[in-house]
Amino acid sequence: MLLLSPLASFAGNTATNKNLAGAYFARVAKTAPSMSVSLGEDGTATVTGDPGTGSTTSFGHWTSEGNQVKVTFDAEADQPVAPPMVFQAGHNQLKAVTWDHADWGKATPPVMEKGYKVKYLFWSTSMR
Secondary structure (H helix, E strand, O other): OOOHHHHHHOOOOOOOOHHOOOOEEEOOOOOOEEEEEEEEOOOOEEEEEEEOOOEEEEEEEEEEEOOOOEEEEEOOOOOOOOEEEEEEOOOOOOEEEEEOOOOOOOOOOOOOEOOHHHHHHHHHHHOO
């Protein structure tokens, strides 16, 4: 006879911490490397980064374990899957701790803060 516990379905799984969901932006000079990350409550993720060679956007899914967030990217047609990124979360910030060094070269992804870009805040408050 097989007994299933409700906890058994969670064994070995990481989950998304809904408190981490939201948009994170680097507040840097326009010429500095930049990054933004959007973590959806449904576990989807969007990462836009510009190490100084042009902006790219990648889509995927995120999970959290403790104070780390792992973004696993979706496969794109005829492209190898990008390696996952890992971020350290704390004080409404995300800091990349694992990233694709081939894409970023000697640049380091900047620390991002949770919040809104001013232009998004303007449109969301003025278009009511």
